[in-house]
Amino acid sequence: MELSWLDDFLALVDCGNFSRAADARHLTQPAFSRRIRALEDWAGTPLFDRSAQPVTLTEAGRRFRPFADETVRRLLQGREEARLAAQSEAATLRFAATHALSLTFFPSWLRALEARARLGAITLSSDSMEACERLMLAGQAQFLLCHAHPAAAGRLDAESFRSVVVGGDRLLAVTAPDAAGRPRHLLADGESKPLPHLSYSRESGMGRILEAVRAVQPLTNALDTVFTSHLAAVLRTLARDGRGVAWLPESLIAEDMARGTLVRAGVPAGDERWTVPVQIRLVRPRARQSKAAESFWTLAVEAALWRNAESPTESATSVAAPVAGAEPVTEKEL
Structure with missing residues (x-):
């Protein structure tokens, strides 16, 4: 063989x-x-x-x-x-990150860590969740930064990988506003007409999360998928064009929400049934890595512990919606 x-x-x-x-x-x-x-x-x-x-x-x-x-x-x-044994002092850190987090969370998170210690050279591969998982399984990346939810399983099993919560986000159901500023496509009880849905493809980690959450907490509204992509940025553009409802990470659409180019699709506006809280996790292999990678992991875990101690309210909201067997801990096996 x-x-x-x-x-x-x-x-x-x-x-x-x-x-x-x-x-x-x-x-x-x-x-x-x-x-x-x-x-x-x-x-x-x-x-x-x-x-x-x-x-x-x-x-x-x-x-x-x-x-x-x-x-x-x-x-x-x-x-x-x-190879690492021959180059034990190799200092380059190799990251894989999903597209949305590469644009939003990664730069500011890295900047905060660099304020605590010198990191050296860094490479980042930005791709879909499925592609990032392949990079980790192939040993081509030392760390993965991704959205996560206790209900959504991935290919990186707890026997071979470990992770720590480094931030929180929310997937918000959003749509373009009409001329009066109201949601053009409305998520509300009693609405029987299927809503045009801008959906994630199966390569997307957020698509995986939404599918798992809806299996536990089905939507009351029917959705008619009119467009599919693994890129949240593409779905954001189509949502702004009024093409349908999309569940997008708040970190990606904060400016759109502030400017009013996107509005919450659910009513009443404060109804959180349409919102999916998610974690932002840093994942690494259990196997020992280079000296630089191990030092970075220690730094990232310490920063996460400090963040949660300083902002307990924020930490609580970063933990995804409760599911059976899920524990709101800082470091948790995938």
Whole structure:
């Protein structure tokens, strides 16, 4: 069995299509198909249901996937640790962050930490939550900054990763105002007409959060999805154009709300049923990292503890809405 077969397997899981997965792996489709077949021959059973479109995992494939994820991650981690052993004093900090937080939270958070200690060189990869998770699993980023909610599980399991709450945010249901300044699209009890919905795609962490929250607390209003994107900034632009209702991070739309180019879609205005409180978390692998990365983690945790001690009210509001088994702690396993 070749390690590259596991990369092929995970590419097909992500793409759901042999042609796109082959392109992603820089292979011809026949060559890619032969490698998937070779992996299945090695496993002794089909791992994919080819009769479905997109291609889906068989039960055997679903059982195999976590082992493939972990094997690839650990091998890449082993390679990374070998490199770090040779360059133990490497000072560059490698971050992955979702698009919205890269634009809003990351710069000010970093500035506050730099006021406490010198950080050195930093690289930031800004992408969707799904892409950021892949960077972490591949060992290509040391830290992930993302929105989180206790109800929404991700691919970074507690056995291999840990996290700390470094801030709070809210996903607000917003829309453009009409000429009188009222919500153009109204979330209210008794409204039976489906509202045009500007939705997040499945690559988005906020889309994952909203889906999980709605499974626990269904909306009373029907939504008609008219546009989908993994970028909150794109949904913000369309919401300002009056195209529908979007749940957007307050950190991203604070100026729009102040200027009145976006207004809360729910009524009455103070009704928080349409609001989803979320955490901002810093995630890292459990495995020991470079000296610079370990020093940064200590600094970030200390700053988070200081922040929560100085602003207990703000800290309380940063914790996402209660769900079974969730604890409002500063540092928590994913």
